[in-house]
Amino acid sequence: MEEDHAxxxxxxxxxxxxxxxxxxxxxxxxxxxxxxxxxTKLQIEGNKRDLALCNLAIHSKLRGCDVVxxxxxxxxxxxxxxxxxxxxKKKRPAGQCGSS
Numbered sequence: 001m002e003e004d005h006a007x008x009x010x011x012x013x014x015x016x017x018x019x020x021x022x023x024x025x026x027x028x029x030x031x032x033x034x035x036x037x038x039x040t041k042l043q044i045e046g047n048k049r050d051l052a053l054c055n056l057a058i059h060s061k062l063r064g065c066d067v068v069x070x071x072x073x074x075x076x077x078x079x080x081x082x083x084x085x086x087x088x089k090k091k092r093p094a095g096q097c098g099s100s
Contacts, residue, residue, distance in 0.1 A: 069090070
C-alpha cells in the first residue's frame, strides 16, 4: 500500500492566521463623544438620510442589519411620518447578520 501524504516541506509551510496578534471579539460600545462627533459631521455635510439612520440605530438599539432593513413605509406610511414606529428585530441564525 502506498501512502499519499504531502512532503515534509509542504507541511511546514503553513499560512499565518489573518487575526494573529489582533484582538478578537466584541468591540467596546461607542462613547457619547464619538456619537456626537458622528452626528455633527453628518449635520455639517447635510446628509439627512445617514443622520436619520444613525439616530434610529442609536435610539432603537437595533442591530445594523435590522436598521438597514427598515423601509420608508415603516416610518412614514402614506408619505407622513409617524411619532412612534414599531420595528421588530428579526431572529436570524448565527452568522446571517452581515458577518463573514
